[in-house]
Amino acid sequence: MAIERQHPVAGQAANSRAEPDALLPAQPPGGSIPDAPCTLESLAQTVSCLRKPADIQAYLQDASGLAAAGLPAMVLRPDSVEQVVQIVRACHQEGRRLTIQGGRSGLAGGAVPDEGDVVLALERLDRVEEFDTVGGTITVQAGMILENLCALVEARGWYFPLDLGARGSCQIGGNVATNAGGNRVLRYGTTRELVLGLEVVLADGTLMTMLNKGLKNNTGLDLKHLFIGTEGTLGVITRVVLRLFPRPERRYSALAAVSGLDQVARLLQLARARLPELSSFEVMWRNYLAAAGQVLQKTPPFESRYPICVLLETEGRDTPEAAAALEGFLGELLESGEVLDAIIPHSQEQAAMLWKFRDAIGEILRTMQPYVAFDIGIPLQKMDAFIEVACAGLARLEPNARNLLFGHLGDGNLHLSTGPHAPENLLAVEELVYREVERVGGSISAEHGIGRIKKPFLKHSRGAAERALMQQVKRALDGDSGLNRHRVIDA
């Protein structure tokens, strides 16, 4: 019937320098940081430092495709929080600009350095500092790779639910800095909801350690929210305390066919009410599935008979009752006509194939170049109207472009991919879509962030008063704009 989906296995944690067997006390914050300032050049002698063009190739671009126009001065790879403090302090004193890098898997160009920047790459800061298996929290350094973190946690019966395509290269510090979303936001929230505590190095090198471990802590301004989702423009994240969940025993998937977005909304409401273990609700339109079928060389589900398909996933126990829940739910809705058709996978391969259709977007995009892939948030009640107007506008710009739609609609996140367009029209494509997003009160970036690439369009999601306040906060925390300059908003 339903089967367990692939997820990181415990063995992958072997790469990490984790010490999961003991409750290690966190290092005393800032305890061993010498007060005497070091110069950047003296630090370049003691901290791993790359300067040769051949050595720093990997540090010049990120997954957005954007690449540095000129070379950074150096790439520093500290292996302790103390080294991070010293680097940030030295840059502050010498007026050098820092580009902060995690796994460089971002899609908004945020990790791409400017010419002459000091690149602060956190990849060596990848240790587990405390695994509290009683309270269900883990304290890790910012450079730990998400997949290793998940595997390590699962090996001890716990679960960290954040999951996204870049799991094998993205780092938890980058996930926090960009407030990563992914496939399970509906049940567990975005990264923000999974972070209990943080440690941050401020622009002047001040170390601020807030390794809170409780779900409730009402002691004034919750400062961690200044750093979550601000993409390294207000501080360098060095440690995080994460909230864990009991490890689910199995995952169950199914595909439901519906007639349109009204039925999607109804299905979502019913699924939320009746399936407390619902973790994913992925919506794919007919032409998206057809395109996925082409690149996968497989017949699309239901041979493309239905306008929209929804891929549902639950996570729970490995019991007959749990296995029957999703099937029973869809059975009832088939009878009542609230879904038109359904596939309950009967083998591991069949379930994996459903997810392959969902994950085929990367391969599809390669057939649509030059394209624009939007990651937008649209209120569900306005999505039909938005799609109609946006796609009509895109068709006027380029009648031969395909407009493919899929999304994590459980949280209003729509991915619209359009192409091929004439290169000279790409900016017009963006402006057309973002104006429509603004008109329905949506978000120009549901999960990928602003970085460099969406900075010119920020005004379509954030009003003048908001932008002014964002700027005020940037000035208060990093008036010199030493951290990740030219990203998100200027000081």
Place this chain on the structure above:
Amino acid sequence: MAIERQHPVAGQAANSRAEPDALLPAQPPGGSIPDAPCTLESLAQTVSCLRKPADIQAYLQDASGLAAAGLPAMVLRPDSVEQVVQIVRACHQEGRRLTIQGGRSGLAGGAVPDEGDVVLALERLDRVEEFDTVGGTITVQAGMILENLCALVEARGWYFPLDLGARGSCQIGGNVATNAGGNRVLRYGTTRELVLGLEVVLADGTLMTMLNKGLKNNTGLDLKHLFIGTEGTLGVITRVVLRLFPRPERRYSALAAVSGLDQVARLLQLARARLPELSSFEVMWRNYLAAAGQVLQKTPPFESRYPICVLLETEGRDTPEAAAALEGFLGELLESGEVLDAIIPHSQEQAAMLWKFRDAIGEILRTMQPYVAFDIGIPLQKMDAFIEVACAGLARLEPNARNLLFGHLGDGNLHLSTGPHAPENLLAVEELVYREVERVGGSISAEHGIGRIKKPFLKHSRGAAERALMQQVKRALDGDSGLNRHRVIDA
């Protein structure tokens, strides 16, 4: 077996000026605010204004017991966002200080005005502006009473899960400003996690409208977190967009007896893994239950045979399977010895009685005067040690004081109530406990906030760098300290 607990009924919403039957567009932000500044005295002619001592008695204290030392200049009760903007702007221009009031149910003295203050009471700002029954969100004005809001939402098949003792008088704007917690944080999070969008009037009267409705929105600094939990020190909340859930059909309660905190931790982990609909996990120590039995004139559950009892609640469907889940879960743990005893209520009265024990703290405290009632957050793994040291210290101060313990331990929130103490010792009691909280890295306020009363103790939960940054943000947003001066932190 298990029964439905009392919750607000739809009829109570009759008090509200809600219009739940239509999707009303929100008023255009700031559209109709005249640009010409009004003086406070001219506004006092057009806005409901109370000045006579007899009329303003109710506005002089809050539920903390703290009362104003001198009279405020006036109490203004605006009935539109535009009036709030005009009032804040006028106060800013005339150098007047504002005390912002919701339902005055806070326990930290935050709503108590200073002599000469302008009190801004939001009680007339209580309309529903939009109820999106497709996406499951509601947009309401800040003065709406929580109980009315919940009833109105439930009448249409949705659910707003925030629940606390003051539900009949507290206002949603106050809930947001204090990041209220309550009984269901384990499943739904604190108020912060329930807020999608906000509208705020800044200290200079700027109206900032951020009525976001999506779960995902990564467009730079998420400004709403500057105002959630900062108790009106950075802005006046005027509108909120809330996330709704499908309405559960029934609640199921049960009481489990265990031998100590190790078993509590194990029970919590198992309950989180096996009961996806777990909404409450309330822990009561033996002497707390005995004290509750005395004031209720009832025999405590299990005749006080066991060291600790845990009250569990699930919320879900009204089906035989749902009804059997909690009973089956506890049955297994009884067999394995992981719980010592259990009560599955067989009538509505029996379930209500369990919750009466849990809710008896107010009556118990009246028998302990003078007392100190702590609302603290302690990591579960350190709770045993904390309790031992804190109670030993309290016994040295006053051997005859009772130290009663209960808490929402699913989220590390412990309520320790100690008394009677000699009045001259109360400060020493607080200092003793907060020092211990600091030593274990806990929170001096898990859910009640800082306000005026806990302001002197903030340093026990927030380090010097954190306090400096909090101050920097306060200065950037309200340098004159016109909003709720003397609360939380000084500018």
